[in-house]
Structures are given as C-alpha cells and as structure tokens.
Amino acid sequence: MGDKRYYGVDIGGTSVKIGLFEGAALQKSWSVPTDTSDGGRNILRDIAASLPGPADGAALAVPGAVLPDGTVNRCVNLGWGVCRPTDQFTALTGIPCRVLNDANAAALGEQRLGGGRGYQDVLFVALGTGVGSGVVLGGKVRSGARGTAGEIGHLCMDPDDTKAQCSCGLTGCLETYCSATGVVRLAALAGRPGLTCKQVFDAAAAGDETLGAVVDRSCGILGRGIAAACALIDPEAVVLGGGVALAGEFFRAKVQRAFERHCFHACQGTEISLATLGSDAGMYGTALYAME
C-alpha cells in the first residue's frame, strides 16, 4: 500500500493548474486551457480527461463564491452560474471531491507551505487585477457566513473619494487603490497614464518622484487596511501575494511602515511577509483541502 493520492485543481479563467500528490508530496503538475465556451460546460470534462488515473480525493478551487454546502454561486470568468461542480467532477471521475474559493485555496497553501509557514492564523491578500483574500484560522480555511471572510478589498478607505469607483458598486474600496489596476489608476490620476503596475513600481524604485508618491499612497492605504484587518481578525501573520507583491521587499517594507503607523498597539509585531508559492499556491491549497 502506497500513500494516498490526491488531485489539487485550481481553475482559473485562462488555464487550470492540476497537481497530483502522493501523501503530502507533489508528484507532478500540469495545466489545461480553460474552455469558457458554451457556459464553461467543457471545463470539468477537460480536467477529467487529463488525469493520469484514480485517486482517493480531489478538491477544486474556483474563482467565485462557494456556499457552505458546496454550491458555487456564479463564476463569471468561467461562464458558470449557480452549480455544483463537485457532483459533476465525481460523476466524471469517481473521485470524492470538495470545492473552495480560489483565494481561500491560495491562503491555505501559503499558510501551510509558503509565506505563512509556521503560523496557524493567517490573512492572505492577493493583489492582482482585483484584490482577493482568504483567512486561515487554527489551520483551517474560514470562509465566513457569506463567504466574504477576509474580504479586505472592499473596505471603504475613503468615503469621500467618489472617483474611486469599484466594480462592486461601492466607491473608495481598498481594491481601487491597491490592486494592480488601482496602482495604474492612481498613476494616471497623477498625470502618468498608460503604464503597467510593474512600470510604476520600477520607476518609483528608480527614484521617479511622481510615481514614488503614487506607490507611497497605494502602500499607505494598504497598510491602513491591513491595520483594520488585524484589529478585527487578529491573525499571527499577513501574507501578501499577487502581481503587485512581485515588487518584493521595496513594496513589503512600505506596507509594513504604513501598517505600524495605523495599527492598534496590541497588533504591533504582526508579521507581514511576501507569498512564496506564486501561482502554485492555489494548487497546493486545494490538495491540502482535499487531504483534510
């Protein structure tokens, strides 16, 4: 008898990352394109066709809200409405299956194996096109009563800034300042349109004063948002991931300074670290979730 086999399946809008684990060890990983045609009806079939054999369990990470009973409440980027992908996956493969939100999967991966390693209570914040987030408490994902636990991206950081229009319908959300899209928006407002987020950070690091102020504003708002999150969730550590966090220590140190300026005194010392698993975090997290 060998170790048990698990599949971790992280379904993104462009591709699906799949890992085969034996025990806790990754044996191989691959990806398949995400076919969003026909309301995404081929996605699970394509995943199933790529699997190299049976397994003892699997978990799917999806870019949408997951209710406590495993119902997925719309994944706009996949073309899915309300559905139960676990039932379909098990019907196709015979493998028992769980499902969780993709940011929660990445949070679990980073807590167990990445930037949050060694901590049981971790807030993970992914700063990409939008801001995703997940909370792990006592080593378990906490989704929350409505699946929003840790949803730092939609904290109102400036109720008077009606120009900061968020895709969620509110204004002044943290996401409008701190996502990659938000950084690009702030740069354009500062008279420097047409740059990527990476270009803004690179220029700031090279001494550009205007873009340095843009980066300071974005990181300052993120630090203040993390201070709010720590007062409310009080994790042991906060892990920053996503494309914006690729700016590395230059970025992390600015966020940490802003956090320390705004945080409740008892939260001083909360560790703020960078994610280490990159785009594999969700694949690791789903496999860990399957093993639970």
Added chain:
Amino acid sequence: MGDKRYYGVDIGGTSVKIGLFEGAALQKSWSVPTDTSDGGRNILRDIAASLPGPADGAALAVPGAVLPDGTVNRCVNLGWGVCRPTDQFTALTGIPCRVLNDANAAALGEQRLGGGRGYQDVLFVALGTGVGSGVVLGGKVRSGARGTAGEIGHLCMDPDDTKAQCSCGLTGCLETYCSATGVVRLAALAGRPGLTCKQVFDAAAAGDETLGAVVDRSCGILGRGIAAACALIDPEAVVLGGGVALAGEFFRAKVQRAFERHCFHACQGTEISLATLGSDAGMYGTALYAME
C-alpha cells in the same frame, strides 16, 4: 447527584457581578464592590468570601487583555499588572477556574442567550465609555493571536481627522465617534457642550436638527465600521450593546441603514440586533465559558 455548579464572575471597575448556575440555569446572582485599593489585591479575596459553597468550575471576566495561556496583561481599572488571577482564585476556593476578557464574555453571553441567539458566528460591540467588542465563531470565543479580534473601536475611520484623538494614541478611531464619550464630543463640536449621550439621543429623537445631525454622523460611522468588520469577519449577526445602544430601535435602524449603504454586496442581510442581557451579559458569558 444534582447538576454541576458553576460560578460566573464578571469583574468590573466598580463592582463584581457573580452568578451561581446549576446546569445551565441561574440559581442566584449578587454583586460585591470592587476594592481597587492596594493594587486591587483584595478583589479576589472579597469574591471568594461571598461564594455560598463549592462548585465544579468558575470563570472570571476581566477588563483587560488575556493572553492564550491565561495570563492577564494589565487591568488598569482594577489596579492589576501582569498576573494570573485564576491561580489565585483556585488557591482561595479550590474551584477550577478560567479567565477571559470582559467584552468577550459579554459576546458569548449575547451569542448564546441574548441578541445573537440562534447564531454561531456573532460580532458583539459594546458602545459605552469606550468601545468594547468580542467575536464568537462556531459558538466559541475567538480572542485572536494578540487578544484584539473584533477590535472595531480602533478602526481608523478618518485618517485626516487629527482632532479625533483616541486614548489608544491613534487618531480617527471609531471609538472617538461612536462611544458615548464620542457622541458627547461630537455634540460639543457642533456647539452643544455639556450634554450626556442620552440627552443627545433624546433630543435627536425629539427633532433637534443639530443633535440629529450629530447622531446621524455617529451612527453613519458605526455602520461603515460594521461594514468593514463584516467584510473581514463575516459573522451571521452583529449585536449592539452598551449604554449608547439603550437608544434602542431609533439607534439600531440608523446604524443598519448606514451599514447597508457601505457594506460589500455579499454581506447585505447580515442581521444587526440589539443586546438583550444588559449588564448581565458578562456574568452569563463567564458561566458559559466555565461550562465549556
């Protein structure tokens, strides 16, 4: 063999509320004055002397930070420094004892028996001289890695309002607008000094426009803070207690409207209710904690 006996002991700066429970039923309750002389060294002795016999367990609620190992990290209002009151209580009485923060005790009481009844995940906010708070998740108190979980009082609600000086050292904290002290401060800023919080609410309810605007501002900021807390903690229900909440439905409805204006769409529908146990919440909560 009768039911097991427990003492719930809620230690406040002025008096100590004590309840004797058999099974889950309150048999009697009484209070003793809090003797803060001599660094509060007589408090536990006075409590012990008032107990009508042995018991199977007890819990103490204290107005200060409680570390995960039961060490109390200063209770300014009792005169206590860093100490282990459970050890001393057990030495005096022979009764096994636990300790928790007083707002957390009240949160547990309200979740199980009061305004949060029927929910497992509850955020409790006590709006008194300051703003206390506690989080119950899955029916258990969550103190957080540093004892601040749910600490809504020190969310920064306006980073530019340097006049809103908080006792914690920061400015713009929710407490400076939404505690009873904060309401009085806002009234004074609006040209109406010397009023109590109750007078401000009563006048607002009676149609005073200036004080109505003060109440709207305070409730608006509280609703926005609760929106932030719900995005991050995502409880099933929020329970409002403390002296400010005695303004009742007039207050609750304003907070709910502001919450709905600012909350992330998935959190719409989170119940916001009034506490029902009043100043007994902590006594009930400590007894429930002793029984766990």
